[in-house]
Amino acid sequence: xxxxxxxxxxxxxxxxxxxxxxxxxxxxxxxxxxxxxxxxxxxxxxxxxxxxxxxxxxxxxxxxxxxxxxxxxxxxxxxxxxxxxxxxxxxxxxxxxxxxxxxxxxxxxxxxxxxxxxxxxxxxxxxxxxxxxxxxxxxxxxxxxxxxxxxxxxxxxxxxxxxxxxxxxxxxxxxxxxxxxxxxxxxxxxxxxxxxxxxxxxxxxxxxxxxxxxxxxxxxxxxxxxxxxxxxxxxxxxxxxxxxxxxxxxxxxxxxxxxxxxxxxxxxxxxxxxxxxxxxxxxxxxxxxxxxxxxxxxxxxxxxxxxxxxxxxxxxxxxxxxxxxxxxxxxxxxxxxxx
Ligand code: NAD
Ligand code: TDX
Numbered sequence: 001x002x003x004x005x006x007x008x009x010x011x012x013x014x015x016x017x018x019x020x021x022x023x024x025x026x027x028x029x030x031x032x033x034x035x036x037x038x039x040x041x042x043x044x045x046x047x048x049x050x051x052x053x054x055x056x057x058x059x060x061x062x063x064x065x066x067x068x069x070x071x072x073x074x075x076x077x078x079x080x081x082x083x084x085x086x087x088x089x090x091x092x093x094x095x096x097x098x099x100x101x102x103x104x105x106x107x108x109x110x111x112x113x114x115x116x117x118x119x120x121x122x123x124x125x126x127x128x129x130x131x132x133x134x135x136x137x138x139x140x141x142x143x144x145x146x147x148x149x150x151x152x153x154x155x156x157x158x159x160x161x162x163x164x165x166x167x168x169x170x171x172x173x174x175x176x177x178x179x180x181x182x183x184x185x186x187x188x189x190x191x192x193x194x195x196x197x198x199x200x201x202x203x204x205x206x207x208x209x210x211x212x213x214x215x216x217x218x219x220x221x222x223x224x225x226x227x228x229x230x231x232x233x234x235x236x237x238x239x240x241x242x243x244x245x246x247x248x249x250x251x252x253x254x255x256x257x258x259x260x261x262x263x264x265x266x267x268x269x270x271x272x273x274x275x276x277x278x279x280x281x282x283x284x285x286x287x288x289x290x291x292x293x294x295x296x297x298x299x300x301x302x303x304x305x306x307x308x309x310x311x312x313x314x315x316x317x318x319x320x321x322x323x324x325x326x327x328x329x330x331x332x333x334x335x336x337x338x339x
Pocket of ligand 1: 007036
């Protein structure tokens, strides 16, 4: 079995590559990644020398390059993680989100048609469903919830999902889609809430909470997500969408306070800042379908997963300190200074 994993030098893709190389030593895993600001070869260091693993630098939106790769590698399965993934960046500069998330997905789908594959899997997000109100805790996203996006990021991901489903219906391409809630865990890029708060806390810097901090996210430990994708690509039904979520809802403020307390810092570090435009209030996944059809359920509770994650950031300072000391500082100043 040969799998091309796109975006494997990023957070979830990197964890997925580690998981698959360990679990299936007889598989060939080819990681295709453009190494944007979010891609990091250090994330792949533990697998770089494993037999059956190969890294290729390239852009999923580069048709000539992608076709050549498919011709050379003849993959059985494609798992597409490659994307621009940060909502705030999509608000300041949407163009690259359309290019990578929509055009890039289209190029991969065309390559799959041209060269033939057993499965194309699209890693999507719960953000395609928009948000839920805070005063209706009984509501959850199911696979039939209408798409109703809020940000250029989520609109680009929903567009990609529609393309994937269209290629299934029109060209009979064997596709699956998973829509996952917020992930956390090792190798999470420090622009995102949890690693940003851990890094700032450790450096005694202010902790910028958007609005009142009452927005709710449904946190899923990244390895639980990787297990779900593994199950879908092997046993999921072609043409189907699967929601993946942890039933671990927390307000942003709860998350930030948990991190502060775990690191023994003062809650005075919290700084309420101007809200994100169009900020989604609550995400909450109903994972009944993947549970009933494939037997998947999350195994890591938030209270345990956050401890393991903090531990990882404490033990792997060189990984994230290198990131936040470079170009990232310009991004941080632009995003947070005088906010
Ligand atoms: P990330 O930003 O950490 O990593 C993205 C990776 O894709 C990077 O390695 C980057 O270099 C690569 N990449 C970007 N543009 C590329 C291109 N044009 N060609 C090839 N590679 C390119 O993202 P992540 O958080 O790991 O998310 C992975 C996927 O999961 C994304 O599709 C995202 O939409 C989806 N997702 C993420 C979450 C989450 O909580 N992080 C939740 C649900 C879904
Ligand atoms: O500094 C911050 N302060 C803050 O209050 C940051 C970076 C975020 N927030 C809030 C905004 C959100 O309500 O925390 C929440 C989480 O923010 P992000 O980490 O940016 O994640 P989110 O916008 O929820 O999107 C994530 O989950 C769905 C991923 O980045 C997406 O790629 C995925 O599709």
